[in-house]
Amino acid sequence: MTVTEVSVSLTIDGQEVDVPAGTSIHKACESAGIDTPTLCWAENLTPVNVCRVCVVEVEGSRALVPSCARPVEDGMVVETDSERVQHSRKMVLEFLGSGIDLSQADDLGRWIDHYGAEPDRYDQPEVPAQKMYEEPKIQDDLYIRDYDKCVLCYKCVEACGDDAQYTFAIAVVGRGFDARIGTEFDVTLPDSACVYCGNCIGVCPTGALQFKTEFDMRNAGEWRPEEQDVTTTVCSFCGVGCNLELHTQDDKIVKVTSPADHSVTHGHLCIKGRFGWTYVQSPTRR
Amino acid sequence: MFGAGGGTSSYEEIEETDVILLWGSNAREAHPIFFHHLLKGLDNGARMYAVDPRRTSSAKFADAWLGLDVGSDIAMANAVGREIIAADLHDKEFIAHSSEGFEAYKAHVEPYTLAEGERLTGVPAGAIKEMAHAYATAETAQILWTLGITEHHNAVENVLSLCNLALLTGHIGRWGSGLVPLRGQNNVQGGGDMGSLPNKFPGFQDIGDPEAQAKFEVAWGMKLPDQPGLHLTLMFEAMEEGSIKGVYVIGENPADSEADVEHARTLLQGLDILVVQDIFMTRTAEMADVVLPASVGWAECDGTVTSSERRVQRVRPAVSPPGECMHDHEIIRELATRLGVDWGRPSPMDLWDELRTLSPLHAGMSYERLESEGGLQWPCPDLDHPGSPFLHGWLYEEGLGGRGPAPFSITNFEGPKEQLTEEFPLRLTTGRALDSFNTGVQSNAFASPIRYGEEIDVNPADADRLGIADGERVTVSSPRGSVEMDVRIQVDLPEGLTFTTFHFPELVDINLLTNDEWDPRSGTAEFKAAAIRIEKIANG
Numbered sequence: 044m045t046v047t048e049v050s051v052s053l054t055i056d057g058q059e060v061d062v063p064a065g066t067s068i069h070k071a072c073e074s075a076g077i078d079t080p081t082l083c084w085a086e087n088l089t090p091v092n093v094c095r096v097c098v099v100e101v102e103g104s105r106a107l108v109p110s111c112a113r114p115v116e117d118g119m120v121v122e123t124d125s126e127r128v129q130h131s132r133k134m135v136l137e138f139l140g141s142g143i144d145l146s147q148a149d150d151l152g153r154w155i156d157h158y159g160a161e162p163d164r165y166d167q168p169e170v171p172a173q174k175m176y177e178e179p180k181i182q183d184d185l186y187i188r189d190y191d192k193c194v195l196c197y198k199c200v201e202a203c204g205d206d207a208q209y210t211f212a213i214a215v216v217g218r219g220f221d222a223r224i225g226t227e228f229d230v231t232l233p234d235s236a237c238v239y240c241g242n243c244i245g246v247c248p249t250g251a252l253q254f255k256t257e258f259d260m261r262n263a264g265e266w267r268p269e270e271q272d273v274t275t276t277v278c279s280f281c282g283v284g285c286n287l288e289l290h291t292q293d294d295k296i297v298k299v300t301s302p303a304d305h306s307v308t309h310g311h312l313c314i315k316g317r318f319g320w321t322y323v324q325s326p327t328r329r
Numbered sequence: 330m331f332g333a334g335g336g337t338s339s340y341e342e343i344e345e346t347d348v349i350l351l352w353g354s355n356a357r358e359a360h361p362i363f364f365h366h367l368l369k370g371l372d373n374g375a376r377m378y379a380v381d382p383r384r385t386s387s388a389k390f391a392d393a394w395l396g397l398d399v400g401s402d403i404a405m406a407n408a409v410g411r412e413i414i415a416a417d418l419h420d421k422e423f424i425a426h427s428s429e430g431f432e433a434y435k436a437h438v439e440p441y442t443l444a445e446g447e448r449l450t451g452v453p454a455g456a457i458k459e460m461a462h463a464y465a466t467a468e469t470a471q472i473l474w475t476l477g478i479t480e481h482h483n484a485v486e487n488v489l490s491l492c493n494l495a496l497l498t499g500h501i502g503r504w505g506s507g508l509v510p511l512r513g514q515n516n517v518q519g520g521g522d523m524g525s526l527p528n529k530f531p532g533f534q535d536i537g538d539p540e541a542q543a544k545f546e547v548a549w550g551m552k553l554p555d556q557p558g559l560h561l562t563l564m565f566e567a568m569e570e571g572s573i574k575g576v577y578v579i580g581e582n583p584a585d586s587e588a589d590v591e592h593a594r595t596l597l598q599g600l601d602i603l604v605v606q607d608i609f610m611t612r613t614a615e616m617a618d619v620v621l622p623a624s625v626g627w628a629e630c631d632g633t634v635t636s637s638e639r640r641v642q643r644v645r646p647a648v649s650p651p652g653e654c655m656h657d658h659e660i661i662r663e664l665a666t667r668l669g670v671d672w673g674r675p676s677p678m679d680l681w682d683e684l685r686t687l688s689p690l691h692a693g694m695s696y697e698r699l700e701s702e703g704g705l706q707w708p709c710p711d712l713d714h715p716g717s718p719f720l721h722g723w724l725y726e727e728g729l730g731g732r733g734p735a736p737f738s739i740t741n742f743e744g745p746k747e748q749l750t751e752e753f754p755l756r757l758t759t760g761r762a763l764d765s766f767n768t769g770v771q772s773n774a775f776a777s778p779i780r781y782g783e784e785i786d787v788n789p790a791d792a793d794r795l796g797i798a799d800g801e802r803v804t805v806s807s808p809r810g811s812v813e814m815d816v817r818i819q820v821d822l823p824e825g826l827t828f829t830t831f832h833f834p835e836l837v838d839i840n841l842l843t844n845d846e847w848d849p850r851s852g853t854a855e856f857k858a859a860a861i862r863i864e865k866i867a868n869g
Binding site for chain 1: 360363365372511512514515518609610625628629634638651703704771775777
C-alpha cells in the first residue's frame with residue numbers, strides 16, 4: 044500500500060524538474076507547466092504511442108521520443124520546443140489532417156494553429172490526398188462510427204480491451220490505407236461482442252466514434268458545446284457509486300461522461316450509466 | 330457480526346488481492362465498473378473462484394466455476410471451512426486473538442466432509458478442496474457476494490457462513506482481505522447508514538439503546554419510539570393481519586417487485602390508504618389514493634449517496650424537475666408541516682450537517698471535503714480523519730480496541746424452502762441483465778441494442794426432454810401462478826435449473842411465480858429459488 048517514492052531530476056527546456064521515478068516525460072512537462080499536444084494518449088489508458096504528436100527531443104537520443112510513453116531518467120535533458128520538435132509535430136499534424144477530418148478533434152485545432160500546420164498542402168489538384176469519404180455507420184440507436192474522422196489511435200481498442208472493459212469487441216483490421224477499426228468478421232455492432240458501455244466513445248479524440256444523440260444534434264445544427272453545463276453526480280443503477288458528468292443543454296441531458304481521474308470509474312462506465320438517463324426526460328414525466 | 334453493516338474493503342484493494350471468491354454475484358453485469366477493478370486484480374495475478382448455480386458472464390473470467398445447486402451455499406461454506414481445518418490451514422493465531430466460538434464451529438462443520446459437500450452441493454469434492462486451499466493459503470483474499478446469497482429464506486445465515494471463512498483464515502481487517510456485499514442501488518448502503526432500518530438510528534446506533542435514544546430525543550426535540558419498527562416483509566404480514574391500514578411508499582414498486590406478487594397486490598388494494606411518492610406512475614402508483622410526484626434523486630436533487638465501499642459522494646441537480654415534481658425531502662417536510670410540525674426549510678447540506686452531529690461515523694465528512702476529496706469512506710470521525718479504506722483493523726489490535734472478540738456462527742444447511750416435486754420438477758432462479766434495472770421503470774426507456782426481453786433460460790438437455798425449441802412460447806407454472814414466456818436455450822445453465830430476469834413485468838409477470846418465503850432476520854424473500862414446471866402450449 045505504501046510505496047516509497049524515488050525522485051528523479053531532469054531538465055526540461057532549461058528548467059530543473061523533480062518528479063517521482065516512473066513518471067512519463069509528458070507528465071513531467073505537465074508538472075513544469077509545459078503543455079504537450081497528444082492524440083493517442085489518455086489519462087486512463089496505457090500509452091500505445093502511435094500518433095507521434097507528443098514527441099520531444101532527448102539529449103543523446105538519435106530519434107525524437109514519444110513523451111507519453113517514455114519514463115523520465117535522472118539527468119535527462121529534454122527539449123519540447125526545439126526546431127526539430129516543432130517541425131516534427133507540425134508535419135505529423137499535417138499528415139493526419141491531410142487524409143482525416145479533424146474538425147471535431149479535441150484541442151487539435153489549437154495545435155494546428157500553434158505550429159502553423161497546413162494539412163491542405165498535401166491535397167493538391169494534381170496529387171489529391173487519399174481520403175475515405177465513407178458514410179457514417181449507424182447500426183443502432185446508441186453509437187455511430189465515422190471512419191472519415193478515424194486516425195487509428197487505438198484508444199477505443201484499448202478501452203474495449205485490457206485497459207478497462209475486457210470485451211475485445213473491436214480491433215484494427217486490414218493493412219495500410221485499408222486499416223479500419225472493426226468487429227469480428229465485420230459483423231454489425233449489435234451482432235458483435237459489443238456490450239455498449241460507450242467507453243470507446245469516451246476515449247475517442249476525434250469524434251470518429253460518437254454517441255448517436257450528439258451526432259443527431261450536430262447534424263441538426265443543435266449541438267452547442269459553448270452553452271453546455273457539466274454537472275458531476277452519482278449513477279443510480281447499482282451500488283458501485285460511479286461518478287457521472289451530465290452534459291446539459293437547454294435544461295436537458297445530452298451526453299454522459301465520467302471523470303478519468305476518479306478512483307471509482309477511471310472515466311469508464313457501463314451501458315446503464317452511459318445511456319440509462321433518458322427516462323429523466325421521458326415524455327411521461329412532462 | 331463485526332458491528333457496523335458495510336462492505337469491508339475498497340475497490341482498489343481487489344486490484345491487489347491474491348484470491349477472489351465471487352459467490353452468488355454476477356458482477357460483470359450487475360456491477361460492471363466494480364468488475365473493472367476485479368479484472369485488474371486478475372491481470373495482476375489473482376485467482377478467482379466463482380460460486381454460482383449459473384456459469385455467468387462473471388464466472389467465465391474465473392479460474393474455476395463451482396456450479397452449486399441453488400440454495401446449497403451453507404453446505405458449501407461449511408465444507409470449505411471443514412477442509413481448511415482438516416488440512417490445518419486455519420490461522421490459529423488470529424482465531425485465538427480475535428474470535429470466539431471456534432471449537433463449537435469446528436465440531437459443527439465436522440460432518441461437512443468434502444464428500445458430503447459434493448453430495449449436498451453437486452460440486453466435485455476436488456473443486457471444493459482447491460478453492461478451500463487457495464483461500465486459506467492466500468496472503469490476501471476477498472469474498473464478494475450479491476443477491477445470490479441474500480435472496481434466500483435463510484439470507485443472514487448464508488452471510489454468516491461466509492463470515493466464518495474470513496474468521497477462520499484472518500482474511501478480514503487488513504488491506505486486500507475482506508468481505509464485500511455489492512449493493513444493488515446507489516444508496517442501499519446510505520439508506521441503512523442513515524437509519525432507514527427498522528431497528529437503527531442513523532450511524533447504526535440501536536433503537537432502544539438508552540444512550541442513543543437520549544441523544545436523538547434531545548436533537549429532535551421529542552420522545553421517540555424505543556421499539557424497532559417493521560421491515561418490508563413484516564409490513565406485508567401486518568397488512569394481512571389488518572394491523573397496518575395505511576402505507577406510504579417512497580420510490581419503490583412493490584406491486585411489481587414483491588415475490589408472490591399477486592398476494593402483495595391484493596394486500597395493497599385492501600389498505601385504507603396508499604400514498605405513493607415516485608417519479609413515474611408505476612403499477613403501485615396506479616393503485617394509490619394519493620400520488621406525490623417526486624424528482625430524480627441523482628439528476629434533479631442535491632444530496633449524498635453511499636456506495637458499496639462506504640464512500641459517501643455528492644449528487645447534484647443537473648436539470649430541473651418537470652411540472653410540480655418536488656425533491657423528496659421537500660415533500661416530507663411539507664407533509665410534516667400539514668401534520669402540524671414546523672421543520673423550517675433546511676437545505677440538503679443543513680440536513681447533512683445535522684447528521685454529522687449525530688453519527689460519529691460521518692462526523693468528519695463536510696460537504697467541502699466530499700467535494701474536494703472525491704467522496705470519503707466511513708468511518709470518518711473528524712475533519713482531520715482521512716476516511717477508512719477498510720474496516721475492522723481493530724481485530725488485530727491489542728485488546729481488540731475495547732471490543733469483544735468476533736464470534737463464529739453456527740450455520741445449518743437447509744436448502745430452499747420450496748423443494749422440487751414431481752409436479753414442479755425444475756428450479757427457477759432470477760437475476761439481472763447488463764442493460765436493465767429492477768422492474769425496468771427506468772432502464773426500459775432507452776433503446777438498448779443488446780436487450781432480449783424476458784425469456785426463460787433452459788439447459789439444452791431439459792429442452793430436449795420437454796420437446797421445446799429455442800424461441801418457443803411455453804407456459805411456466807409454480808405453485809403460485811402461471812405465465813407465458815419464450816424459451817432461450819442456454820448451455821451455461823446446468824440441467825434442472827432455469828433462469829429469468831425480472832425487468833419487464835409488463836411483458837411477463839415473473840413474480841407471480843417467485844416464492845415469498847422469507848428470512849426472519851433480514852426480511853428478504855426467496856426470489857432465487859422457486860420450483861416450476863414448463864409446458865408446451867397446445868397448438869390451436
